[in-house]
Amino acid sequence: MFSEKGDWAYYAADIDANGRFNLFRKNTSDPQAEPEKISDAVLDYAISKDGRQVIKMYLVILGIKHANI
Numbered sequence: 291m292f293s294e295k296g297d298w299a300y301y302a303a304d305i306d307a308n309g310r311f312n313l314f315r316k317n318t319s320d321p322q323a324e325p326e327k328i329s330d331a332v333l334d335y336a337i338s339k340d341g342r343q344v345i346k347m348y349l350v351i352l353g354i355k356h357a358n359i
Contacts, residue, residue: 291337292318292341293337293338293339293340293341293342294339294340294341295340295341296318297317297318297319297341298315298316298317298318298337298341299315299316299318300313300314300315300328300335300337300341300344301313301314301315301316302314302332309333310330310331310332310333311330311331311332312327312329312330312331312332313327313328313329313330313332313335313344313346314326314327314328315328315341315344328344328346329346332346332347333347334346334347335347
C-alpha cells in the first residue's frame with residue numbers, strides 16, 4: 291500500500307499461521323532509506339491519505355484493541 295503521493299510504501303512481512311504480521315514502511319523517494327518497522331503482531335492496518343498516520347489493529351485475549359495513531 292502506498293501513500294497518496296507515493297512517497298511511502300507500507301507492507302507486511304513475516305506473516306504467521308494466524309495471519310499476524312510485522313508492519314513496515316519505506317520512504318520510496320530515498321533509494322538508500324532502510325525500511326522502518328512500525329509494529330509487530332498486526333492483523334490489519336489503514337493509512338491516512340498523506341501517509342503520515344497509520345491505524346494498526348491487533349487481536350488481544352478480551353477483544354480487539356485499536357492502537358494509537
